[in-house]
Amino acid sequence: xxxxxxxxxxxxxxxxxxxxxxxxxxxxxxxxxxxxxxxxxxxxxxxxxxxxxxxxxxxxxxxxxxxxxxxxxxxxxxxxxxxxxxxxxxxxxxxxxxxxxxxxxxxxxxxxxxxxxxxxxxxxxxxxxxxxxxxxxxxxxxxxxxxxxxxxxxxxxxxxxxxxxxxxxxxxxxxxxxxxxxxxxxxxxxxxxxxxxxxxxxxxxxxxxxxxxxxxxxxxxxxxxxxxxxxxxxxxxxxxxxxxxxxxxxxxxxxxxxxxxxxxxxxxxxxxxxxxxxxxxxxxxxxxxxxxxxxxxxxx
Amino acid sequence: xxxxxxxxxxxxxxxxxxxxxxxxxxxxxxxxxxxxxxxxxxxxxxxxxxxxxxxxxxxxxxxxxxxxxxxxxxxxxxxxxxxxxxxxxxxxxxxxxxxxxxxxxxxxxxxxxxxxxxxxxxxxxxxxxxxxxxxxxxxxxxxxxxxxxxxxxxxxxxxxxxxxxxxxxxxxxxxxxxxxxxxxxxxxxxxxxxxxxxxxxxxxxxxxxxxxxxxxxxxxxxxxxxxxxxxxxxxxxxxxxxxxxxxxxxxxxxxxxxxxxxxxxxxxxxxxxxxxxxxxxxxxxxxxxxxxxxxxxxxxxxxxxxxxxxxxxxxxxxxxxxxxxxxxxxxxxxxxxxxxxxxxxxxxxxxxxxxxxxxxxxxxxxxxxxxxxxxxxx
Numbered sequence: 001x002x003x004x005x006x007x008x009x010x011x012x013x014x015x016x017x018x019x020x021x022x023x024x025x026x027x028x029x030x031x032x033x034x035x036x037x038x039x040x041x042x043x044x045x046x047x048x049x050x051x052x053x054x055x056x057x058x059x060x061x062x063x064x065x066x067x068x069x070x071x072x073x074x075x076x077x078x079x080x081x082x083x084x085x086x087x088x089x090x091x092x093x094x095x096x097x098x099x100x101x102x103x104x105x106x107x108x109x110x111x112x113x114x115x116x117x118x119x120x121x122x123x124x125x126x127x128x129x130x131x132x133x134x135x136x137x138x139x140x141x142x143x144x145x146x147x148x149x150x151x152x153x154x155x156x157x158x159x160x161x162x163x164x165x166x167x168x169x170x171x172x173x174x175x176x177x178x179x180x181x182x183x184x185x186x187x188x189x190x191x192x193x194x195x196x197x198x199x200x201x202x203x204x205x206x207x208x209x210x211x212x213x214x215x216x217x218x219x220x221x222x223x224x225x226x227x228x229x230x231x232x233x234x235x236x237x238x239x240x241x242x243x244x245x246x247x248x249x250x251x252x253x254x255x256x257x258x259x260x261x262x263x264x265x266x267x268x269x270x271x272x273x274x275x276x277x278x279x280x281x282x283x284x285x286x287x288x289x290x291x292x293x294x295x296x297x298x299x300x
Numbered sequence: 301x302x303x304x305x306x307x308x309x310x311x312x313x314x315x316x317x318x319x320x321x322x323x324x325x326x327x328x329x330x331x332x333x334x335x336x337x338x339x340x341x342x343x344x345x346x347x348x349x350x351x352x353x354x355x356x357x358x359x360x361x362x363x364x365x366x367x368x369x370x371x372x373x374x375x376x377x378x379x380x381x382x383x384x385x386x387x388x389x390x391x392x393x394x395x396x397x398x399x400x401x402x403x404x405x406x407x408x409x410x411x412x413x414x415x416x417x418x419x420x421x422x423x424x425x426x427x428x429x430x431x432x433x434x435x436x437x438x439x440x441x442x443x444x445x446x447x448x449x450x451x452x453x454x455x456x457x458x459x460x461x462x463x464x465x466x467x468x469x470x471x472x473x474x475x476x477x478x479x480x481x482x483x484x485x486x487x488x489x490x491x492x493x494x495x496x497x498x499x500x501x502x503x504x505x506x507x508x509x510x511x512x513x514x515x516x517x518x519x520x521x522x523x524x525x526x527x528x529x530x531x532x533x534x535x536x537x538x539x540x541x542x543x544x545x546x547x548x549x550x551x552x553x554x555x556x557x558x559x560x561x562x563x564x565x566x567x568x569x570x571x572x573x574x575x576x577x578x579x580x581x582x583x584x585x586x587x588x589x590x591x592x593x594x595x596x597x598x599x600x601x602x603x604x605x606x607x608x609x610x611x612x613x614x615x616x617x618x619x620x621x622x623x624x625x626x627x628x629x630x631x632x633x634x635x636x637x638x639x640x641x642x643x644x645x646x647x648x649x650x651x652x653x654x655x656x657x658x659x660x661x662x663x664x665x666x667x668x669x670x671x672x673x674x675x676x677x678x
Contacts, residue, residue, distance in 0.1 A: 027409055027413060027483075028483070029412075045413075046411075046412040046413040046414070047411055047413045064484060064485055064486055064487040065485055065486050065487065065538075067487065067491055067495065088495040088499065090492070090536060135461070137506070138459060138460070138461045142503050142506055142507065143503065165536065166536070168499035168503075172459060172506060174465075179555075182465055183465070183553065186464055186465070186552065186556045190556065190559035190560055190562065191559060191562070194562045197563065197566035197569070197570045198573075200570055201566075201569055201571070201572070201573035201574060204574045206577070208577035208580070208581050209577050209580055209581065211581065212577075212580060212582075213584065215585055216584050216588035219588040219589060220592055220595070223591070223593070223594075223595040223596050227595045228599070230596070231599050234602055234603030234607055237603070237610065238606045238610035241610040241611055241614045242613070245613075245614030245615075245617050245618050246617065252621055252624055252632075255632060255635070255636075256617060256620060256635070262639055263639055263642055263643055266643045273647055273648070273649050273650070274649075274650045282651070
């Protein structure tokens, strides 16, 4: 039994030694082997690695792309219009040794603080530099500006052992106190548009009505003209018919027409007439034989 | 399959009491690493050690029978060993075999190093050398951006190039196109998709005018943003595939939406006014056309009337003339008399003799015209 106990203790000790001398670095990690604070080994490739138990310790760092969202800052572009800006950065620890030297034991949190201290001035510098107006930020030049920020930030972050892959602006907004002014302006623009729409509607309506009224007058007067022409033609036709008929015997026409006219003119019961017995009508009134002869009425 | 051979071996070592074996192990342990660090050897050692430990701990109960009778090898001891071995193998298999669902893929790491991507089905990752990570690959995931206004963050409000503000809500639907890149390249994929999407949308909106965003350019913007997101994610080698982008809302902010609605109302009003005017025009024009037709028809009627009248009169005249020419004197006289008869028969007549033809009578006739007229009026 003693042997077994000794053997067991020996095994446990061997196992502990073994386990504490072996470590695995994951695909997603990099590792530093520290010996009493001294960097002995930088491990960049994944796999199984060894260290001296108890004397050396391993510090792991993330090898993936890390993200950082900056706090919102106000920038003043060249045209003095203030903008509220925030950004996010994507970066990666490329040099674990340098990272450790620069950041110390603070790790990622410290690194983020340092990186944000680099980013914010760079954003301010690029967006506030000469010739960059707020209009440029709010245009397709934005991509170019973001590249400039990325370049500047990358140069400054390299000493931290960080590679800044990408910096992108998220918000580029007006400060809160300018919002209401912008909203009023937007409202005013819409009101202008609405008024314009209504006025144009009225204009078009009036135009249509006026045109309709004009067309009415044109149509009616045109019809009247046509009608007068027709009436004129009718009268002309009438005259022609009469002339044609009456020209056959003018003399009889005069007589005949006079008779018709007398009848029409005096045919009513309301006329009074004073006659002399001498008149043609009374030819036989006093003298049955007649005194004027039959030819007398013709002389008229 | 090195693990498999280690299992039985370790089990045997534990139950055999194993003085020699134990010494052997201790001799081997320190020596090997010193000679040359051959990883498989070391793995084996580690594994053996672990297996031994496990058997020692688990097999304590059976130690009495197994340890004492190890040399003799009685029936019961053998059975116990067999059960222990089987249990160990079973546990090990349980830890090593895993299944991958249809929507998933697994990424296997051999001692932390990428070894393979595996498709759905039963997979084998011998513990503890190989570790497997199972990911839902084809499942669509959704990031909603901009509709968190109620939560206090106004991420939906974006500034356009003409300094207007537009309220945008959209969703990005994505899945994993490359499990290996996805797993190893991004620490926080969801947050990255969100941030990249928001930045892309704001970039595109910042380069657009307000009016087209609100209506006709919506599809174009969705496409452009989707492309931009995909390009950016590809530049990170993220292994993420953007399936689609749903532009849920692109409206003016609530503060000004009434004014925008009023514009729409005004547009409708304009339309209404125009239609009303059109209606008026149609009505009036139709009336005018009717009136014109009436006037023209009346004129035609007049023409017919007058011409017919004239023709009739002329015909009558000609008919009378024909008869007249047969006997002019008599007809003329008759016509005269008949006419006078009709004319004088209908009126008040008064015959006044002015004397003989010489005109010497000398009576001035007094004509009481007023009396005559009044009488007639009665």
